[in-house]
Amino acid sequence: MTLKNQIQEWMRLHREEGTALLQSLVRMPSTQGNEREAQKRIADKLLEMNLEVEVWEPDGELLESHAFFYSPRTRFSGSPNVVGIMKGSGGGRSIIVNGHVDVVPEGDLGQWHHGPYSGEVVDGKLYGRGASDMKGGTVSLLLAIQAIRELGIPLQGDVIFQSVVEEESGGAGTLSAILKGYKADAALIPEPTNMRIFPKQQGSMWFRVMVKGRSAHGGTRYEGVSAIEKSLTVVQHIRELEQVRNAAISDPLYADNPIPIPINIGIIQGGNWPSSVPDFVKLEGRMGVAPEENIEDAKLAMISWMERLKEKDPWFEQVPPSLEWFGARWVPGSVDPGHELIRVVMNQYKEVTAKEPVIEASPWGTDGGLLTLLADTPCIVFGPGITQVAHYPNEYIEIDDVRKAAEVIALTLIQWCGTEK
Amino acid sequence: MTLKNQIQEWMRLHREEGTALLQSLVRMPSTQGNEREAQKRIADKLLEMNLEVEVWEPDGELLESHAFFYSPRTRFSGSPNVVGIMKGSGGGRSIIVNGHVDVVPEGDLGQWHHGPYSGEVVDGKLYGRGASDMKGGTVSLLLAIQAIRELGIPLQGDVIFQSVVEEESGGAGTLSAILKGYKADAALIPEPTNMRIFPKQQGSMWFRVMVKGRSAHGGTRYEGVSAIEKSLTVVQHIRELEQVRNAAISDPLYADNPIPIPINIGIIQGGNWPSSVPDFVKLEGRMGVAPEENIEDAKLAMISWMERLKEKDPWFEQVPPSLEWFGARWVPGSVDPGHELIRVVMNQYKEVTAKEPVIEASPWGTDGGLLTLLADTPCIVFGPGITQVAHYPNEYIEIDDVRKAAEVIALTLIQWCGTEK
Numbered sequence: 001m002t003l004k005n006q007i008q009e010w011m012r013l014h015r016e017e018g019t020a021l022l023q024s025l026v027r028m029p030s031t032q033g034n035e036r037e038a039q040k041r042i043a044d045k046l047l048e049m050n051l052e053v054e055v056w057e058p059d060g061e062l063l064e065s066h067a068f069f070y071s072p073r074t075r076f077s078g079s080p081n082v083v084g085i086m087k088g089s090g091g092g093r094s095i096i097v098n099g100h101v102d103v104v105p106e107g108d109l110g111q112w113h114h115g116p117y118s119g120e121v122v123d124g125k126l127y128g129r130g131a132s133d134m135k136g137g138t139v140s141l142l143l144a145i146q147a148i149r150e151l152g153i154p155l156q157g158d159v160i161f162q163s164v165v166e167e168e169s170g171g172a173g174t175l176s177a178i179l180k181g182y183k184a185d186a187a188l189i190p191e192p193t194n195m196r197i198f199p200k201q202q203g204s205m206w207f208r209v210m211v212k213g214r215s216a217h218g219g220t221r222y223e224g225v226s227a228i229e230k231s232l233t234v235v236q237h238i239r240e241l242e243q244v245r246n247a248a249i250s251d252p253l254y255a256d257n258p259i260p261i262p263i264n265i266g267i268i269q270g271g272n273w274p275s276s277v278p279d280f281v282k283l284e285g286r287m288g289v290a291p292e293e294n295i296e297d298a299k300l301a302m303i304s305w306m307e308r309l310k311e312k313d314p315w316f317e318q319v320p321p322s323l324e325w326f327g328a329r330w331v332p333g334s335v336d337p338g339h340e341l342i343r344v345v346m347n348q349y350k351e352v353t354a355k356e357p358v359i360e361a362s363p364w365g366t367d368g369g370l371l372t373l374l375a376d377t378p379c380i381v382f383g384p385g386i387t388q389v390a391h392y393p394n395e396y397i398e399i400d401d402v403r404k405a406a407e408v409i410a411l412t413l414i415q416w417c418g419t420e421k
Numbered sequence: 422m423t424l425k426n427q428i429q430e431w432m433r434l435h436r437e438e439g440t441a442l443l444q445s446l447v448r449m450p451s452t453q454g455n456e457r458e459a460q461k462r463i464a465d466k467l468l469e470m471n472l473e474v475e476v477w478e479p480d481g482e483l484l485e486s487h488a489f490f491y492s493p494r495t496r497f498s499g500s501p502n503v504v505g506i507m508k509g510s511g512g513g514r515s516i517i518v519n520g521h522v523d524v525v526p527e528g529d530l531g532q533w534h535h536g537p538y539s540g541e542v543v544d545g546k547l548y549g550r551g552a553s554d555m556k557g558g559t560v561s562l563l564l565a566i567q568a569i570r571e572l573g574i575p576l577q578g579d580v581i582f583q584s585v586v587e588e589e590s591g592g593a594g595t596l597s598a599i600l601k602g603y604k605a606d607a608a609l610i611p612e613p614t615n616m617r618i619f620p621k622q623q624g625s626m627w628f629r630v631m632v633k634g635r636s637a638h639g640g641t642r643y644e645g646v647s648a649i650e651k652s653l654t655v656v657q658h659i660r661e662l663e664q665v666r667n668a669a670i671s672d673p674l675y676a677d678n679p680i681p682i683p684i685n686i687g688i689i690q691g692g693n694w695p696s697s698v699p700d701f702v703k704l705e706g707r708m709g710v711a712p713e714e715n716i717e718d719a720k721l722a723m724i725s726w727m728e729r730l731k732e733k734d735p736w737f738e739q740v741p742p743s744l745e746w747f748g749a750r751w752v753p754g755s756v757d758p759g760h761e762l763i764r765v766v767m768n769q770y771k772e773v774t775a776k777e778p779v780i781e782a783s784p785w786g787t788d789g790g791l792l793t794l795l796a797d798t799p800c801i802v803f804g805p806g807i808t809q810v811a812h813y814p815n816e817y818i819e820i821d822d823v824r825k826a827a828e829v830i831a832l833t834l835i836q837w838c839g840t841e842k
Binding site for chain 1: 528628638639642657683685688692693783784808809
């Protein structure tokens with residue numbers, strides 16, 4: 001029996017066990033600050049598999065002094081990271097496999113057809129917050145390691161499994177693991193790429209623009225200056241920056257992406273009385289950063305673009321909109337598309353699915369940027385699930401995809417780390 | 422001593438008393454639902470002057486069945502109207518003088534340099550919510566009546582003083598007085614016109630437009646449809662309707678007004694996450710209605726204009742924005758600029774101030790529309806104070822203007838109602 005057949009057979013036999021594990025994790029609402037229970041479940045699983053396990057709460061004080069620290073909080077009590085090491089026999093390449101346990105809030109309950117923490121399974125889909133983003137991917141990792149373990153396939157290189165907190169808020173969990181000294185010859189993060197392979201990932205950061213006007217009674221609105229009307233110009237201006245920046249992207253990995261590095265305006269809010277001329281509008285959005293671009297350069301591009309607003313309307317010379325960077329930020333990352341780990345994942349993907357793998361650049365950031373940039377650990381992204389449902393009501397994952405990804409990952413670990421068998 | 426000199430001398434002697442009365446009223450925060458204390462103060466004043474006084478809480482059930490009822494509430498417990506009648510000796514013309522006691526909320530306290538209910542006097546200005554809109558005008562009315570009373574000037578026609586609730590929310594207080602049967606040969610409302618004379622007044626109503634989009638992750642924003650971008654088209658479209666409607670206004674009373682019947686968009690709100698494509702935007706605003714226009718015709722103009730949005734963008738054919746009318750509404754009103762009461766106010770204004778009176782159409786509605794339309798009581802607007810400060814932080818009134826308006830009004834009452842003296 002080939003290794004591939006052994007792995008596939010093991011996965012078939014452990015299908016129910018995998019579903020139950022994912023269900024139990026989805027049923028633990030591990031939103032920011034509430035990750036402990038789910039992390040304990042994962043640590044227990046690692047201990048069952050006889051891995052070396054380390055569990056620690058990130059040190060806020062240490063993190064705060066780091067240039068890449070970005071989080072709305074500096075205390076991580078109740079929010080531990082978990083690492084499990086499957087030590088190799090030596091002579092092979094090591095790999096970090098990393099998943100985040102934190103999930104975004106469930107949002108408007110009324111829009112969920114299944115409870116957001118129900119883990120309900122209907123027609124092969126498992127529903128719940130975090131199913132795709134990314135407890136499904138984490139379960140693929142755990143199944144891959146368990147299969148290798150139980151089938152007694154000895155690896156030469158180390159596999160360093162990480163379940164981190166804080167990915168949804170800027171990566172402080174992975175940063176803490178990097179500061180602990182964890183690094184490897186390469187890394188893989190099974191975020192929901194729908195099993196496409198992402199050697200490059202977009203970075204992003206949030207911005208806030210305050211547009212000012214001058215209040216007046218709506219009946220004499222000509223006495224005031226409407227911040228809503230002025231904000232139309234600002235939105236249009238930002239859209240033009242998006243066009244200029246994307247016109248400059250020639251990376252073939254973005255060939256099928258109509259807007260490789262989008263600037264999304266997600267929130268608008270202004271005025272407080274229907275009969276008053278609004279004197280402020282707040283815009284909040286997310287600016288994409290190209291995989292090879294520096295975050296600070298992207299900021300400067302936006303800052304200098306905003307300064308040109310006054311060419312469109314002298315109002316902005318008098319009362320320039322303010323621009324600030326707030327909330328979340330994800331570092332971009334780029335690995336050579338010819339990197340050996342990509343070749344391995346491509347091979348195993350073809351083996352398992354009999355389909356051609358798709359290589360693309362990701363439209364969003366992951367903790368992979370930090371691994372590539374700070375830990376000298378080139379990181380690629382490949383996992384089950386789809387982003388179309390991540391962060392939205394009725395998030396789900398196809399259970400079959402969790403299994404297929406687990407097979408590809410198991411075979412990848414074997415080929416990457418090497419085995420004497 | 423002429424009547425004019427007698428009145429002026431009386432006002433001079435009672436200057437402090439008038440300031441104290443206005444101060445005591447401003448210190449009572451008579452926002453919606455909290456009018457009782459201020460109304461009691463006014464009723465006491467009327468009783469001191471030996472007027473016939475009626476105090477009653479509007480009957481919500483009765484009002485609700487009336488086509489012109491417009492209010493966010495149907496219970497008026499704690500919100501009485503007050504009427505005081507100075508009965509004439511007979512043979513003269515009657516007049517209603519009407520002020521509203523309700524004030525809009527104080528808003529952001531941080532922007533007030535003087536407490537919003539302090540009534541503080543600095544450099545001849547009395548500060549506080551309602552100082553201009555319109556407790557100052559009400560005090561002008563009370564001083565005018567008191568002067569006539571104390572000087573023993575017997576009038577032939579009745580003066581019906583009304584202090585009503587609910588003007589700021591659509592006029593249910595005045596409507597209740599009309600349903601009680603109060604009417605007269607003419608009416609005057611001392612809203613803050615800065616002592617210009619308004620024979621015509623704009624009506625207005627609030628509207629809400631919901632623009633829909635389709636959600637997606639900001640990193641793949643091309644998979645969604647931004648309701649913020651779509652709302653730019655809607656705002657622009659509404660601005661064009663404003664242009665079309667105002668181009669059709671030829672009334673010379675609007676000659677100096679750049680936008681006689683504005684459509685103000687006062688509130689915009691959309692989206693809820695910087696990294697998500699926003700799937701809704703709410704717009705709330707105020708649509709002006711021309712003095713001779715029918716409110717229903719104005720609504721139809723907006724409804725059919727919104728239907729044309731799909732000509733600009735096929736998205737609106739698929740997902741048309743909703744339009745609703747909510748909250749407040751003020752009926753427009755128009756009195757012949759040659760009306761006798763206008764002639765009288767013009768004369769007395771010239772007498773008191775030695776300046777040429779200014780006749781204009783008002784850029785906002787008052788309860789005068791209801792009096793003119795429903796009570797067969799042609800109503801004009803003339804009063805102290807300026808709208809530039811009404812509804813805003815640091816609202817104030819020039820105390821001198823309260824006195825001057827009181828003089829003009831006292832002389833107007835004498836000339837209009839007639840005196841045998």
